[in-house]
Amino acid sequence: MRSVVHLSSGDEAEQETALAVAENMLADESDSIDEVAVVAQSGGIEAVTADGEYADRVRSLLDDGVPFKGCANTLETASLDESDLVDGVETVPEGAVEVTRLQNDGYAYLRP
Amino acid sequence: MRSVVHLSSGDEAEQETALAVAENMLADESDSIDEVAVVAQSGGIEAVTADGEYADRVRSLLDDGVPFKGCANTLETASLDESDLVDGVETVPEGAVEVTRLQNDGYAYLRP
Amino acid sequence: MRSVVHLSSGDEAEQETALAVAENMLADESDSIDEVAVVAQSGGIEAVTADGEYADRVRSLLDDGVPFKGCANTLETASLDESDLVDGVETVPEGAVEVTRLQNDGYAYLRP
Numbered sequence: 324m325r326s327v328v329h330l331s332s333g334d335e336a337e338q339e340t341a342l343a344v345a346e347n348m349l350a351d352e353s354d355s356i357d358e359v360a361v362v363a364q365s366g367g368i369e370a371v372t373a374d375g376e377y378a379d380r381v382r383s384l385l386d387d388g389v390p391f392k393g394c395a396n397t398l399e400t401a402s403l404d405e406s407d408l409v410d411g412v413e414t415v416p417e418g419a420v421e422v423t424r425l426q427n428d429g430y431a432y433l434r435p
Numbered sequence: 436m437r438s439v440v441h442l443s444s445g446d447e448a449e450q451e452t453a454l455a456v457a458e459n460m461l462a463d464e465s466d467s468i469d470e471v472a473v474v475a476q477s478g479g480i481e482a483v484t485a486d487g488e489y490a491d492r493v494r495s496l497l498d499d500g501v502p503f504k505g506c507a508n509t510l511e512t513a514s515l516d517e518s519d520l521v522d523g524v525e526t527v528p529e530g531a532v533e534v535t536r537l538q539n540d541g542y543a544y545l546r547p
Numbered sequence: 548m549r550s551v552v553h554l555s556s557g558d559e560a561e562q563e564t565a566l567a568v569a570e571n572m573l574a575d576e577s578d579s580i581d582e583v584a585v586v587a588q589s590g591g592i593e594a595v596t597a598d599g600e601y602a603d604r605v606r607s608l609l610d611d612g613v614p615f616k617g618c619a620n621t622l623e624t625a626s627l628d629e630s631d632l633v634d635g636v637e638t639v640p641e642g643a644v645e646v647t648r649l650q651n652d653g654y655a656y657l658r659p
Contacts, residue, residue, distance in 0.1 A: 326647045331452060331547040340555060340589045344643045347620050351641045355648070365452045365547060396459050417463045419456045419545055423438045424467070426543035431650035433643055434546045434658045435555040435589060443564060443659040477564045477659055508571050529575045531568045531657055535550045536579070538655035546658045 325358040327425040329434040331418070333366020335376070340435045342370065342380050349387055360425060364394030364418030368401060371412050378409050385411040394418030437470040439542040441534055445478020447488070452547045454482065454492050461499055472537060476506030476530030480513060483524050490521050497523040506530030549582040551649040553658040555642070557590020559600070564659045566594065566604050573611055584649060588618030588642030592625060595636050602633050609635040618642030 326348060330341045341361070348356045361384070363371045370377045371393055385391060391412040398404065398414065405414050415421040426432055438460060442453045453473070460468045473496070475483045482489045483505055497503060503524040510516065510526065517526050527533040538544055550572060554565045565585070572580045585608070587595045594601045595617055609615060615636040622628065622638065629638050639645040650656055 324647050324651050326643065329545070329547070331456075333448065336557065336590070343589070344555075347641050348643050348647070351644050353640065353644060356644060365455070366448070416465065417459045419438065419460050419547065420463050420465060420468060422545060423436050423460070423543040427436050431647040432544050432656050433553070433646060435553070435643065441657070441659070443568075445560065477567070478560070528577065529571045531550065531572050531659065532575050532577060532580060534657060535548050535572070535655040539548050544656050 324355055325430045326356060326433055327422055327430040328359065328361045329422055329432065330361055330363040330367035330370055331365045331434065333369065337435065338367060338370040338377060342377055342384070344433060344435045345384055345389055349389070360390045360392070360430065362392045362394070362418045362422050364397045368393055368397045368403065371409055372403070372407050373409050381409045381412070385409070392418065392421050436467055437542045438468060438545055439534055439537040440471065440473045441544065441546040442473055442475040442479035442482055443477045443546065445481065449547065450479060450482040450489060454489055454496070456545060456547045457496055457501055461501070472502045472504070472542065474504045474530045474534050476509045480505055480509045480515065483521055484515070484519050485521050493521045493524070497521070504530065504533050548579055549654045550580060550657055551646055551654040552583065552585045553646055553656065554585055554587040554591035554594055555589045555658065557593065561659065562591060562594040562601060566601055566608070568657060568659045569608055569613055573613070584614045584616070584654065586616045586642045586646050588621045592617055592621045592627065595633055596627070596631050597633050605633045605636070609633070616642065616645050
């Protein structure tokens with residue numbers, strides 16, 4: 324099974340929960356989760372910035388094979404650049420389109 | 436691909452994000468999104484009221500072909516009437532049932 | 548049709564909305580919803596504790612056939628035990644994995 328975590332909130336508690344959910348799914352002993360992807364947009368983009376509070380946890384998840392996609396529309400609105408994101412975070416033109424695409428490919432949706 | 440945006444939050448920042456997500460999916464250059472629908476319920480109903488802060492953006496999205504559905508259960512609880520909503524917003528008996536129906540019809544779910 | 552409500556927020560207004568959505572789907576006159584399940588994790592676990600504000604509503608939903616699943620990872624992090632939850636709430640190792648499993652089984656996802 325595959326899951327996409329939608330990291331769209333600017334609320335730090337919700338960002339923390341979203342990352343914890345991704346970590347816990349990877350660690351789950353049932354081994355039933357084949358892939359977890361994270362799409363960051365809107366207020367959630369802060370959680371994947373290189374100087375953000377969660378940068379180390381994002382790096383660790385990337386190292387564990389979790390793809391992160393940052394929304395280019397959000398970057399533009401927030402006057403950020405791809406280089407402001409944690410190394411390894413890819414960008415997609417619009418986060419919500421990517422989340423739609425992943426659900427169409429069979430990913431379950433999680434917005435903790 | 437089709438997407439449903441669940442506008443259920445009374446938080447203005449989340450309401451703004453939900454509408455921005457709908458707008459950005461329409462504008463996406465990949466042209467991969469065939470329809471975006473919005474279901475408003477609970478605190479999210481405020482965002483689709485005729486005298487609400489986002490009325491003009493809702494009107495513009497309606498003009499662009501985005502169907503909006505307001506939850507009749509929420510209207511009753513909030514002592515609102517269909518006539519309090521932006522012209523063109525339809526009502527459904529229960530928003531969550533409509534969101535379920537749309538997902539069963541193949542819509543991806545987004546709750547930004 | 549079947550729906551899973553993801554009760555992941557520590558925000559009381561969002562917890563109240565999640566329970567109201569489950570109640571309204573059960574009561575919906577269209578009778579199109581065959582099952583509503585609730586998965587509680589992260590801050591949402593508070594809503595299903597035996598001494599929590601919503602314990603009576605959880606009991607009533609359980610009586611009406613709504614299965615509740617509490618996340619064991621969350622219980623451990625919060626230093627809670629299964630015995631702290633409303634009687635009848637089951638536990639699952641990781642809430643997000645359960646939500647993924649239910650979506651794979653055809654449940655629509657709702658995170659009000």
